[in-house]
Amino acid sequence: MDVKKVLCMVGGxxxxxxxxxxxxxxxAILKIRPMLEEAVREIYRNLHPEKMAVADLGCSSGPNTLTVLSEVIKIISNQCQKAGQQPPEIQFFLNDLYNNDFNNIFQSLDQVGQSVGAEEGTISVPHFVAGLPGSFYGRLFPLQSVQFFHSSFSLMWISQVPKDIGDKKNGMPLNKGNIYIGKTSPTLVAKLYQEQFHxxxxQFLKLRCDELVPCGQMLxxxxxxxxxxxxDGELSTIWGLVAESLDSMVLEGLVEEENLDTFNLPFYAPSAEEVDAIVNLQGLFDIIHFQTFESNMDPFNDLDGDVVLDNVQSGANCAKVLRSVLEPMIASHFGSAIVDDLFSRFATHAAKHLLKEKLKLPVLALSLKKKEYT
Ligand SMILES: C[S@@+](CC[C@H](N)C(=O)[O-])C[C@H]1O[C@@H](n2cnc3c(N)ncnc32)[C@H](O)[C@@H]1O
Known part of the structure; x- marks a missing residue:
């Protein structure tokens, strides 16, 4: 699988x-807004840039990237208002892979002007927006040219499926029955995924460090x-339900077994300890804040604990979320004919699982500051 060509969310x-x-x-973006506010304020206070470059990496085609953009503008506007200073000009870069539906974001850009301009008494901040296709595992910007990087819900996508996952052991695919690290995966599979993420x-940290100005920050x-x-991580459970759904289609002759055997996700969900260790080992950034929290996979269930009032509806909600992320990759590997059936099976499997416990998405959020002498 060529991740750069295949990975994208459902556009439109x-x-x-x-x-x-x-x-x-x-x-999640709204939950960690205080981290965003602190980072942007500090950049402005310390660097006083006349021009500021801000990039959202893995922006996708939905409204969230514009939420980030307008939040940054509001923070700068308030800061300048309080200090009685002229605002900087901000150049926003919205980055994603080549197949991303950038046009969908561009078509909504006038709403940002409206939402930012709508607040009374705010200073207007000149800003310019550009799309930037390319992988964030490669260089995207000239040296020392960016003040602030933002990235949400993107870095768990790795640059490739670890090479040796496709190997066979005693004639059997190494990760038989799984599409990610699962309970029945050999520990070698987990190790290969872990090493690829590391x-x-x-590499991501090294590249961003090169591109950031001294004391630049990332969220x-x-x-x-x-x-x-x-x-047995939380994401292993979710991807395990997709594997079960695909497997049921193999049993009914709707999907070829070999197609399932050769499908593994370019994805890795690290622990906070792993991420902390990589940042510290590299020594390029100081961690300013590191927060972890959990989101429910069903976006309409905000109940605490494992309470699920309607497991069938909740399973369908989870399937909708998953489909918007996974459909292009599934269609590219298995063909688009299986998509409706697959996600309807996932909804059923998820509903069954929800009788035991909720499907959870652990989130790691960290703000990082480039060390002064790097
Ligand atoms: C779940 S979406 C998150 C979108 C948005 N940031 C948000 O918070 O709603 C993940 C995005 O990361 C992008 N992505 C994954 N790997 C990438 C890479 N190597 N370079 C650039 N974008 C990447 C995907 O194409 C996808 O659009």
Whole structure:
């Protein structure tokens, strides 16, 4: 699988689009707004830039990237208002992979002007927006040219499925029956995924450090793992339900077994300890804040604990979220004919699981500041 070509969320604004199903990251962005505020304020206070470059990495095609953009503008506007200073000009770069539906974001851009301009008494901040296609595992900007990087719900996507996952052991695919690390995966599979994430995340930090101005900052949030057991993480449960759904289609002859055997996700959900260790080992950034929290996979269930009032409806809600993320990858590997059936089976499997416990998405959020002498 060539991740750069295949990975994208469902574009447009239809019911199945990512734009219509991106409430979970939105809630996370609002939850960590104080981290955003502190980072942007500090950059402005310390660097006093006349021009500021801000990039959202993995912006996708939904409204969340515009929420980030307008929040940054509001923070700068308030700061300048209080200090009685001229606002800087801000250049926003919205980055994602090549197949992303950038046009969908561009078409909503006038709403940002309206929402920012709507607040009385705020200073207007000149801003310019550009789309930037490319992988954040490669260089995206000139050296020392960016003040602030933001990325939400993107860094758990790794640059490639670890190479040796496709190997066979005694004639059997190494990760038989799974599409990610699962309870029945050999520990080697977990190790290969873990090593790929470590390489990718280290590379990401190195590249962003090169591109940031001294004392520039980043706010990163992405899916992770709370459970200690790497074979039984929260995301392993969710991807396990997709694997079960695909497997049931193999049994009915609707999907070829070999197609399932060769499908593994370019994804890794790290623990907070792993992320902390990589950042510290690299020594390029200081961690200013590191927060972990859990979101429900059903965006309409805000009840605490494991309470699920209607497991069938909740299973369908989870399937909708998942489809908006996974459909292009599934269609590219298995063909688009299986998509409706697959996500309807997932909804059923999820509903059954929800009788035991909720499907949870652990989120890791960290703000990082480039060290002065790097
Ligand atoms: C779940 S969406 C998150 C979108 C948005 N940031 C939000 O919070 O709603 C993840 C996005 O990351 C993008 N992505 C994954 N790997 C990437 C890479 N290597 N370079 C750039 N974008 C990437 C995907 O294409 C996808 O649009």
């Amino acid at each position: 604004t239809s019911q199945t689009s990512y734009a219509a199903n991106s409430t979970i990251p939105k809630k 390489r990718d995340f280290s 990163l949030s992405f899916l992770g793992r709370n459970k200690n057991d790497i074979l």
